[in-house]
Amino acid sequence: MGKKTPLYDAHVKHDAKIVDFGGWDMPLHYGSQIEEHHEVRRTAGMFDVSHMTVLELRGEKVVDFLRKLLANDVARLKDKGKALYSCMLNEKGGVIDDLIVYYMEDDWFRMVVNAATHDKDVAWITKQAQAFSVKVDEPEGLSMIAVQGPEARDKTHQVIDKTLAEKAASAKRFYAVTDGETFIGRTGYTGEDGYEIILPANKVMDLWNALYNAGVRPCGLGARDTLRLEAGMNLYGTDMDEEISPLEAGLAWTVAWEPEDRDFIGRQVIEQQRGQNGTRKLVGLILEGKGVLRNHQKVFVNGDEGEITSGSFSPTLGKAIAFARIPKNETEQCEVEMRGKRVPALIVKPPFVRDGKACV
Amino acid sequence: MSNVPANLKYTKSHEWIQDMGDGTVNIGITDHAQSLLGDLVFIELPEVDSEVSAGDECAVVESVKAASDVFTPLSGTVIGVNEALADTPELINKDAYGDGWLMKLKLSDNNELKDLIDASAYEEVAAEDH
CATH class of the missing domain: 3.30.1360.120 (Probable tRNA modification gtpase trme; domain 1)
Incomplete structure (x- = not known):
């Protein structure tokens, strides 16, 4: 209680x-x-x-x-x-x-x-x-x-x-x-x-x-x-x-x-x-395929490894989105390890939605 | 308390089974299971015509909270899947025993039906889960 x-x-x-x-x-x-x-x-x-x-x-x-x-x-x-x-x-x-x-x-x-x-x-x-x-x-x-x-x-x-x-x-x-x-x-x-x-x-x-x-x-x-x-x-x-x-x-x-x-x-x-x-960066991720991004999933960017800090499903976009902390932010593509498989995700700059409208 | 219809059979892993009496069954997840998972957002279903064995992981239901494997309690051939779930996975939240069904199986071994539990036994399983 x-x-x-x-x-x-x-x-x-x-x-x-x-x-x-x-x-x-x-x-x-x-x-x-x-x-x-x-x-x-x-x-x-x-x-x-x-x-x-x-x-x-x-x-x-x-x-x-x-x-x-x-x-x-x-x-x-x-x-x-x-x-x-x-x-x-x-x-x-x-x-x-x-x-x-x-x-x-x-x-x-x-x-x-x-x-x-x-x-x-x-x-x-x-x-x-x-x-x-x-x-x-x-x-x-x-x-x-x-x-x-x-x-x-x-x-x-x-x-x-x-x-x-x-x-x-x-x-x-x-x-x-x-x-x-x-x-x-x-x-x-x-x-x-x-x-x-x-x-x-x-x-x-x-x-x-x-x-x-x-x-x-x-x-x-x-x-x-x-x-x-x-x-x-x-x-x-x-x-x-x-x-x-x-x-x-x-x-x-x-x-x-x-x-x-x-x-x-x-x-x-x-x-x-x-x-x-060497300063790590917090970025946004969008999963193009099915599934939901989850906290603590590993993120791979050009051989470097990062981690999802907040992952969930975006009801507005109808896709999974996340914040991830990654070593460098120099590319738009990454992979996320989900349920034993590596799947592609897009690196974006948050916010994903503002005032009711998608902005990614 | 969740809804547990008496005319269905169940598993301890929260699947329901409707015996159609002609060697086929409908399978889904229970109202208790959907309530634990919360809003469902993605459903992965088996291919029609695929062969499954009792205990196989045959579907994945994923909610805002967690991804969960669905196991087939029976062996046979998948003769239908609920295509509507691709666009409206919330059918499982709204009507787990009706519009939210997952798949239809043609059984290869009717004896396996004996391994399922009835509604009152499942109610005990669900109550322990809380």
């Missing part, structure tokens, strides 16, 4: 298949993860992401602290409400976690980190925050719903308070708005437009039911995984971990090298990897 979110009873009511995810009892699917996937690409779906960790960082030097803690640079955030995706590295340049941080006020940032990494993240952040006198709080009693898909925003506006709906409607992509205790970020993990809504746990069931009645389908972790894979988004613990640098995980675009004198944790090590020939 794992931890349960305040929406657990709703999942059971909708016949969810419940699985363990980082110590939480979470819905894998509510019947068909492929139908749930299509619903998000075509209309709207919702995910219970209440297991994720929300942290409040407060202090006069919170900007200085985050510029030390994160590989991306919060100084890029010029407007209040703007979000930034970043890796948090250890001294060896390995990824402790990937996260989103929101600029709330000059002395207040809100951070959302993964569920499975909760304990080590909080310990690391709290330790690093001491030198900057930044207070790290984990507010109790918050829940989170992600509403995703081309109709997600409209359907959300229909069921929330009018003032908040007007604010949300005016939010640009990757911005958040707040009204009282409710926080709405125009962010997500599916490659579709939509919101991630943080609100008090005692109000989350009402929102879930209202969205359901507005025609938003509950979606589980199964669809969440194939949606994020199609969208070219990494999963922590699978595509990267503390032994893997962001440069080896397809996340070089999230590292802010300028200004050169910003000495973020891990910089010295990944600076050496930068531009170096």
Whole structure:
């Protein structure tokens, strides 16, 4: 028996298949993860992401602290409400976690980190925050719903308070708005437009039911995984971990090298990897034939060997797709070892799908 | 609890067998098996007219979660396969005992039917699996 979110009873009511995810009892699917996937690409779906960790960082030097803690640079955030995706590295340049941080006020940032990494993240952040006198709080009693898909925003506006709906409607992509205790970020993990809504746990069931009645389908972790894979988004613990640098995980675009004198944790090590020939690369794979690519299958590229980090079936493309870490990225062809046979696959640059459309 | 029709025979490896009474059988995977696998996405079936022996791996059903071999519990000649599964493998998820059938066999040894288990025995197998 794992931890349960305040929406657990709703999942059971909708016949969810419940699985363990980082110590939480979470819905894998509510019947068909492929139908749930299509619903998000075509209309709207919702995910219970209440297991994720929300942290409040407060202090006069919170900007200085985050510029030390994160590989991306919060100084890029010029407007209040703007979000930034970043890796948090250890001294060896390995990824402790990937996260989103929101600029709330000059002395207040809100951070959302993964569920499975909760304990080590909080310990690391709290330790690093001491030198900057930044207070790290984990507010109790918050829940989170992600509403995703081309109709997600409209359907959300229909069921929330009018003032908040007007604010949300005016939010640009990757911005958040707040009204009282409710926080709405125009962010997500599916490659579709939509919101991630943080609100008090005692109000989350009402929102879930209202969205359901507005025609938003509950979606589980199964669809969440194939949606994020199609969208070219990494999963922590699978595509990267503390032994893997962001440069080896397809996340070089999230590292802010300028200004050169910003000495973020891990910089010295990944600076050496930068531009170096021996640095492995994370690429996308598409299987032309039948079958499904799976995590840890071996990949052969011009005699070198790599490995699939995330493999699955893409419901949108109707083919198997994957991320693979390979020694070099100089060709478009490779072979994958599947069930004892080597089969050809195509090397591509993710994402595979964005805003409902194939892009490979 | 999964659906286990009483008129069918079963194997411990989650196949169902419908004895047509004329020396032929239909074979598929059980509702319990499809529920464990999740959404099916690729089905590999044997060639029509091929000879199979009891215990042979004769098909592969692959879901978003895993690939699984299907074993024929009976020997004989494949006289038909469910071509619809190539484009709509989800028929197995929706109707494992009907539209989601895998293949038809003409038996070479009717005595092998005695080795199959009945619905109540299969229900016990499926219950242990949880």
